[in-house]
Amino acid sequence: MDANSSIPTLQVRSLVKRYGGLTAVKNISLDLHGGEILGLIGPNGSGKSTAMKSIMGIERPTGGEVIFEGENIAGLPAHKIARKGFGMVFQHSRPLNRQTVLENIMVALLPDSLLMLFPDKALTERAKWIAERVGLGAVMNRRPPTLPFADLRRLELAKAIARDPKVVLVDEPFAGLTLAEVGMFSELIRSFRDEGRAVLLVDHNVKSVAALVDRVLAMYLGEEIVTGRADEVMRNETVRRVYLGGAIETSARPETSFKDKVPALEVKDLSVFYGKAQALQDVSIHIHHGEFVSVVGLNGAGKTTLFNAISGFLPYSGDIVRDGAPLRGTSPARIAREGIVQCPESRELFGEMTVRENLDLGGQHLSDDARGKQLTWLFELFPILRERQDQLAQTLSGGEQQMLAIGRALMMQPKILILDEPTLGLAPVILEQLSKALEKLRQTTSITVLLGEQNVTFALPHADRVYVLEHARIVWEGDPGRFAAEAGEGYL
Amino acid sequence: MAGFFRSRLFLISLLVVVVAATLPLYVSGYVLGLLTVAYYFGVFAMAWDLLFGFAGEVNFGPTFLIGVGAYTAGILNNQYGWSVYLCIVLGALAAVVAGFVLALPALRVRGPYFGLTTLVAVLMLQNFVVVFADLTGGEIGLTIPDVITISANANYWIALGFMAVSAAILYGLSQSPLGLVLQASGQDPVQAGALGFNIVKHKLFAFIVSAFFSGLSGALLVFYFGTASVGTVIDVAVGVNVIVAAVLGGRRTVLGAALGAIFLIVAGEFLRPTGELATFIVSFVALLVVLFFPGGFLGAALSREARS
Numbered sequence: 131m132d133a134n135s136s137i138p139t140l141q142v143r144s145l146v147k148r149y150g151g152l153t154a155v156k157n158i159s160l161d162l163h164g165g166e167i168l169g170l171i172g173p174n175g176s177g178k179s180t181a182m183k184s185i186m187g188i189e190r191p192t193g194g195e196v197i198f199e200g201e202n203i204a205g206l207p208a209h210k211i212a213r214k215g216f217g218m219v220f221q222h223s224r225p226l227n228r229q230t231v232l233e234n235i236m237v238a239l240l241p242d243s244l245l246m247l248f249p250d251k252a253l254t255e256r257a258k259w260i261a262e263r264v265g266l267g268a269v270m271n272r273r274p275p276t277l278p279f280a281d282l283r284r285l286e287l288a289k290a291i292a293r294d295p296k297v298v299l300v301d302e303p304f305a306g307l308t309l310a311e312v313g314m315f316s317e318l319i320r321s322f323r324d325e326g327r328a329v330l331l332v333d334h335n336v337k338s339v340a341a342l343v344d345r346v347l348a349m350y351l352g353e354e355i356v357t358g359r360a361d362e363v364m365r366n367e368t369v370r371r372v373y374l375g376g377a378i379e380t381s382a383r384p385e386t387s388f389k390d391k392v393p394a395l396e397v398k399d400l401s402v403f404y405g406k407a408q409a410l411q412d413v414s415i416h417i418h419h420g421e422f423v424s425v426v427g428l429n430g431a432g433k434t435t436l437f438n439a440i441s442g443f444l445p446y447s448g449d450i451v452r453d454g455a456p457l458r459g460t461s462p463a464r465i466a467r468e469g470i471v472q473c474p475e476s477r478e479l480f481g482e483m484t485v486r487e488n489l490d491l492g493g494q495h496l497s498d499d500a501r502g503k504q505l506t507w508l509f510e511l512f513p514i515l516r517e518r519q520d521q522l523a524q525t526l527s528g529g530e531q532q533m534l535a536i537g538r539a540l541m542m543q544p545k546i547l548i549l550d551e552p553t554l555g556l557a558p559v560i561l562e563q564l565s566k567a568l569e570k571l572r573q574t575t576s577i578t579v580l581l582g583e584q585n586v587t588f589a590l591p592h593a594d595r596v597y598v599l600e601h602a603r604i605v606w607e608g609d610p611g612r613f614a615a616e617a618g619e620g621y622l
Numbered sequence: 623m624a625g626f627f628r629s630r631l632f633l634i635s636l637l638v639v640v641v642a643a644t645l646p647l648y649v650s651g652y653v654l655g656l657l658t659v660a661y662y663f664g665v666f667a668m669a670w671d672l673l674f675g676f677a678g679e680v681n682f683g684p685t686f687l688i689g690v691g692a693y694t695a696g697i698l699n700n701q702y703g704w705s706v707y708l709c710i711v712l713g714a715l716a717a718v719v720a721g722f723v724l725a726l727p728a729l730r731v732r733g734p735y736f737g738l739t740t741l742v743a744v745l746m747l748q749n750f751v752v753v754f755a756d757l758t759g760g761e762i763g764l765t766i767p768d769v770i771t772i773s774a775n776a777n778y779w780i781a782l783g784f785m786a787v788s789a790a791i792l793y794g795l796s797q798s799p800l801g802l803v804l805q806a807s808g809q810d811p812v813q814a815g816a817l818g819f820n821i822v823k824h825k826l827f828a829f830i831v832s833a834f835f836s837g838l839s840g841a842l843l844v845f846y847f848g849t850a851s852v853g854t855v856i857d858v859a860v861g862v863n864v865i866v867a868a869v870l871g872g873r874r875t876v877l878g879a880a881l882g883a884i885f886l887i888v889a890g891e892f893l894r895p896t897g898e899l900a901t902f903i904v905s906f907v908a909l910l911v912v913l914f915f916p917g918g919f920l921g922a923a924l925s926r927e928a929r930s
Contacts, residue, residue, distance in 0.1 A: 186816055187815075188812055188815065188816060207815065207820075208812070208815035208816050209815045209816075209817075209818050209819050209820045209821070212815070212816055212817060212818035213818045216816075217816075218813075218816045220812075220813055220816070223813075224809050224810040224813070226802065226805055226806060226809065228874070229802065229805075233802065236799070236802070237799075237802045237803060237806050237817070238817050240799045240802065240803055240819075242803075242818055242819050242820055242823075244800060244823070244824070244827050246798070246799040246800055246803075247794075247795070247798045247799070247800060248798065248799070249798075249799050289817060292817075293818065
């Protein structure tokens with residue numbers, strides 16, 4: 131890395147981004163040299179994407195400096211920053227479907243001028259060259275709807291490097307790609323570095339980009355934990371604690387202790403596609419009556435897709451069987467009423483209704499008497515909700531909102547409760563309260579729980595069994611006590 | 623661009639215009655009058671599609687732009703007796719200025735609020751016309767002393783020529799690099815920004831072009847009618863018709879919008895014997911198209927081509 135001796139192309143100094151009372155990025159600083167790849171790594175909600183967007187000007191930084199070739203560009207709009215020599219590869223693409231691949235690349239080459247009425251011949255040549263460069267040469271005259279997913283991602287790369295940027299920002303480079311494609315994309319991104327560009331990658335874990343990056347900056351809750359070589363970062367104590375949790379006390383009940391003949395829920399060979407991207411591939415899991423099962427996986431692994439398929443929101447191939455009867459063809463409303471209740475990642479509270487109204491809606495099918503009893507029980511589980519009863523849901527803090535979302539799900543008297551990432555973006559103190567509530571739920575009720583988490587510290591202590599979901603597939607199943615030893619390494 | 627002059631679309635369009643130009647030789651003055659109005663409506667719809675189809679902004683108030691153009695031209699002629707052509711040009715420019723003043727703040731608000739702003743603008747203009755009746759003729763309408771010509775044939779050719787030229791310019795613009803950038807801004811503003819395009823600038827430009835053609839067409843229309851009234855150029859119902867025409871013809875096609883407008887007006891007239899039912903039937907057909915062929919007449923054809 132001879133580049134380290136020169137002046138960095140990009141210097142970020144004490145970058146801060148606040149949304150109202152929430153500080154998403156706290157004093158992040160980094161140096162990025164030409165010919166270097168830096169990975170910005172952190173679990174979901176750690177602020178890494180916000181940091182990248184703040185650098186690009188898509189979000190306006192609240193404070194700090196973004197110095198590009200000696201000039202502070204923090205606060206400029208995205209289009210000005212782009213023209214200075216930045217290109218960004220987006221995770222989700224929305225190409226122009228009536229134009230060819232070549233024309234899509236040409237768009238990226240056009241000047242920001244209202245006088246450009248006729249296409250320039252030189253631009254077409256350059257667009258062709260870029261298409262070849264990213265491996266779209268054979269399909270440049272086709273239209274995006276006819277292309278496979280990997281080619282659409284190539285098109286995003288092509289657009290980002292079209293105007294020969296000095297800094298390339300890549301948001302989750304490998305999302306939705308197969309292993310072979312990951313290899314090809316790594317090669318492409320490496321070639322950007324070899325051309326002398328400064329590359330900043332955002333991803334969830336170190337492992338997936340370890341082979342590609344020169345250095346890694348690990349973030350958690352908006353703050354930098356450590357910066358260093360990938361292997362150093364993976365050995366870092368704090369990073370290990372964030373991803374794997376410290377010494378976890380597990381309290382798993384062995385699977386043999388569940389005596390039911392037919393599992394409460396069985397998912398067999400489930401596959402789900404979003405357009406061309408495969409979100410789940412032959413996933414099979416089962417849950418016994420009264421069992422607490424955690425599905426652990428990083429953002430984008432397919433947890434939410436799995437839960438949404440179970441709740442009946444998505445078309446799928448394979449089978450989802452409840453108490454021996456397949457669920458296919460049952461409406462989502464009916465699935466929920468019959469006892470599989472999901473508390474979604476996005477919470478989906480009715481923000482302009484009070485806490486009490488939200489809870490009453492959950493318990494709407496109950497008689498007044500039963501609803502009253504359920505509420506009393508719920509307020510013992512989450513005492514804070516009793517105090518907040520008359521407050522609008524949107525005025526609650528993040529942790530309180532999460533409790534309300536779980537509370538509303540519990541008001542439906544679920545037999546199987548699905549919790550999707552309840553810890554998302556919450557402070558450690560709140561996690562402890564939630565954790566206690568789950569413990570109580572497990573000990574005092576017979577509710578079967580399916581928990582999806584990327585926060586292992588939270589997912590393991592209560593779990594009887596753990597599945598690890600990675601890149602749309604189940605890669606590990608077992609006792610939470612064996613997780614750190616057997617599956618932990620792949621999770622950093 | 624050169625390929626375009628040999629393309630099927632160009633040849634078909636040329637053929638349609640040539641055939642349309644010969645219509646005065648063998649159809650009645652009544653039909654000509656109908657088509658004259660339909661052509662001006664076609665320009666309204668095409669100008670609207672540039673905003674909706676390409677810039678991705680729903681303008682619920684096309685009649686704000688049309689009305690400003692029409693009334694400015696009409697009032698200047700009525701009050702000062704200025705030449706028809708000067709009034710028409712000034713009407714178009716007034717629509718551009720009004721469009722700019724409206725769009726500059728409106729484009730800063732996101733999502734449905736842009737549409738609501740444009741809708742409120744129509745209501746304000748309507749109110750203005752009614753309140754300042756001395757100047758505008760109020761609810762009775764504004765009488766316009768001059769006309770371009772009294773010949774039905776000449777009026778028809780002017781309208782056809784105007785629509786053909788407008789179509790060529792608007793379609794050309796939509797297919798130009800500028801149109802591509804506009805389309806990208808409409809589809810994914812964040813990414814277009816990150817590609818280095820000033821979204822507000824491009825959308826504002828689209829709004830101004832849309833305003834120019836709407837205002838110009840509105841001004842021409844009142845000099846054909848010889849009168850301007852709220853019911854013909856400002857009312858929200860007129861605006862809804864423009865929108866329906868554009869959607870019916872096919873979003874993001876420009877030319878489809880003109881087809882939609884002609885269809886709406888001609889079909890409405892053919893169904894006149896059914897009385898009040900006519901509007902219902904036309905609206906019902908429009909509803910079916912929007913529900914089952916959201917791409918519209920031309921959109922369906924184009925997307926089939928795109929998939930092949």
